[in-house]
Amino acid sequence: MDRKRPEADSKEVTLYGEFSPNNNLKVRCVVNLTEREFIVQRLTSAPARRSKVVLSLRDCVGCRAYQKEDKADPAAYFAAYFYPLKCRRVSSRVSRQRVEQCFRLSALQDPRANLEEAEKWARAVRERSARQQQPGDGVLLSCPCRMLLLVNPQSGKGQALTLYNSQIKPMLNDAGIRHTMLPTEHQNHAREFVKGADLSQWDALVIMSGDGLLYEVINGLLERSDWEEAIRTPLGILPGGSGNALAASIHHYSGASPVFGEDLLVSCGFLLCRAAVFPMDLVSVHLSSGQRLFSFLSLAWGFVADVDVESEKYRHFGSARFTVGTLVRLASLRIYRGRLAYLPAGSSTVLHRGAPLPVQSCPSRNSNNSVTLRRTEGGPPDSLLPPLDQPLPDDWVAVREQDFVLMLAMHQSHLAEDLLAAPDASLSDGVIHLFYVTAGISRAALLRLFRAMEKGTHLAAPCQHLVHAKVRALRLEPLSPKGVITVDGEVVEYGPLQAEAHRGLARMISG
Numbered sequence: 001m002d003r004k005r006p007e008a009d010s011k012e013v014t015l016y017g018e019f020s021p022n023n024n025l026k027v028r029c030v031v032n033l034t035e036r037e038f039i040v041q042r043l044t045s046a047p048a049r050r051s052k053v054v055l056s057l058r059d060c061v062g063c064r065a066y067q068k069e070d071k072a073d074p075a076a077y078f079a080a081y082f083y084p085l086k087c088r089r090v091s092s093r094v095s096r097q098r099v100e101q102c103f104r105l106s107a108l109q110d111p112r113a114n115l116e117e118a119e120k121w122a123r124a125v126r127e128r129s130a131r132q133q134q135p136g137d138g139v140l141l142s143c144p145c146r147m148l149l150l151v152n153p154q155s156g157k158g159q160a161l162t163l164y165n166s167q168i169k170p171m172l173n174d175a176g177i178r179h180t181m182l183p184t185e186h187q188n189h190a191r192e193f194v195k196g197a198d199l200s201q202w203d204a205l206v207i208m209s210g211d212g213l214l215y216e217v218i219n220g221l222l223e224r225s226d227w228e229e230a231i232r233t234p235l236g237i238l239p240g241g242s243g244n245a246l247a248a249s250i251h252h253y254s255g256a257s258p259v260f261g262e263d264l265l266v267s268c269g270f271l272l273c274r275a276a277v278f279p280m281d282l283v284s285v286h287l288s289s290g291q292r293l294f295s296f297l298s299l300a301w302g303f304v305a306d307v308d309v310e311s312e313k314y315r316h317f318g319s320a321r322f323t324v325g326t327l328v329r330l331a332s333l334r335i336y337r338g339r340l341a342y343l344p345a346g347s348s349t350v351l352h353r354g355a356p357l358p359v360q361s362c363p364s365r366n367s368n369n370s371v372t373l374r375r376t377e378g379g380p381p382d383s384l385l386p387p388l389d390q391p392l393p394d395d396w397v398a399v400r401e402q403d404f405v406l407m408l409a410m411h412q413s414h415l416a417e418d419l420l421a422a423p424d425a426s427l428s429d430g431v432i433h434l435f436y437v438t439a440g441i442s443r444a445a446l447l448r449l450f451r452a453m454e455k456g457t458h459l460a461a462p463c464q465h466l467v468h469a470k471v472r473a474l475r476l477e478p479l480s481p482k483g484v485i486t487v488d489g490e491v492v493e494y495g496p497l498q499a500e501a502h503r504g505l506a507r508m509i510s511g
């Protein structure tokens with residue numbers, strides 16, 4: 001047997017030990033902990049390639065030291081938990097999979113000394129793994145952190161509680177995250193709960209559901225009298241619904257290749273355990289009744305809103321519900337008459353733009369030629385929007401009144417797990433990606449558009465009916481008497497609305 005101390009490549013070795021793996025006391029392993037990697041090499045005559053495991057500390061969610069109940073055993077143990085990206089055996093997809101490395105330390109007769117050594121290793125792994133985090137403009141949640149998980153048992157195919165128990169609970173335990181799980185009992189339960197809760201109990205509120213539950217939580221936080229502080233509570237999202245658009249967006253921002261279903265859940269669980277918090281845009285939406293609400297994801301009118309609502313009955317298909325809904329709605333394509341206007345983002349690029357008309361007058365402006373701030377009860381005032389019944393300022397672009405197939409405003413990248421609607425969106429760029437499709441598009445072209453959206457290539461393919469603009473605010477005036485408007489997938493009253501982006505208003509755990 002080769003007893004030579006193996007080289008940990010050219011990187012500095014900061015900690016070295018020789019232990020048995022917990023599950024096989026006949027084997028000895030050398031463990032090298034560098035600043036970036038956890039390297040395990042079995043002491044065997046087998047080629048190094050097969051007997052060596054190199055794990056990146058960036059993939060580590062936690063490490064703990066412990067002793068077994070058996071008083072006669074003086075050994076101590078440390079276990080490190082990793083979720084590296086691996087190729088699935090049955091497909092070429094790369095997804096995160098759990099790897100546990102557990103070692104027995106029994107060099108000394110004194111159980112306390114063994115435990116101290118195991119704790120030294122566990123601490124070193126945790127500290128180096130935390131140093132490998134580069135949260136950029138984000139901040140790491142302090143450790144150990146306490147989370148509240150709001151789980152909607154009815155979301156998606158109705159498996160959220162099962163998935164919580166099988167996937168998320170063990171993962172949070174690996175990461176040493178203390179949490180309380182609260183199953184929601186009815187619609188608006190989460191909204192009412194966060195409105196009245198003592199938020200100081202938790203470091204983060206995590207939503208395990210579709211996007212609907214997060215919409216409730218965000219609006220509940222902004223309805224509080226202390227909304228300015230409440231909306232800064234870090235939020236987390238775990239996909240439990242059928243659309244899971246924000247979860248897919250957050251996975252996308254982490255730079256990993258697309259994954260779906262339980263693989264997406266594990267990816268979002270991993271990001272949650274890494275607990276890096278970033279600002280996230282919210283969009284304030286004014287409806288004609290005077291109601292104001294906040295959106296984190298999307299506003300839709302026409303085709304997309306119709307599919308969202310009509311595909312509810314295919315919920316048991318999971319995320320395939322939107323594909324089925326799209327095909328059904330394509331078969332009887334509807335058009336909607338309306339007016340649209342928007343305020344372009346500073347550096348906006350407008351692709352395939354139709355024929356915008358200048359807006360003529362601006363009576364809502366004051367003598368300094370600035371729009372009066374509209375202060376409302378909960379949430380920040382809007383600085384770009386005149387009252388909904390007033391004309392728009394002249395730096396807005398008005399799209400001429402016409403027939404539309406759809407209007408879609410996206411604040412994040414994904415419209416669903418498999419629909420990358422705004423490929424260059426980011427969590428807090430202060431930009432709304434406005435898309436509209438005008439009447440006259442053929443069914444085949446519309447289908448091609450949605451197929452291309454699966455890969456996020458729809459903007460590359462020329463389509464004269466598709467318009468994309470990056471905007472800071474927008475106004476929609478539907479003129480067709482009937483239709484559906486959704487905000488974050490939830491149906492809102494049908495009629496004129498306007499919206500304004502609030503850059504980085506919320507806080508989200510992301511990659």
Ligand SMILES: Nc1ncnc2c1ncn2[C@@H]1O[C@H](COP(=O)(O)OP(=O)(O)OP(=O)(O)O)[C@@H](O)[C@H]1O
Binds near residue numbers: 188210216240244
């Ligand atoms: N226990 C419950 N029973 C019934 N409805 C609930 C319950 N808890 C929450 N809800 C409501 O269910 C609605 C749908 O939730 P959500 O959007 O999160 O899941 P989903 O519809 O399955 O997901 P997706 O929007 O991705 O399709 C929300 O409006 C929420 O208020």
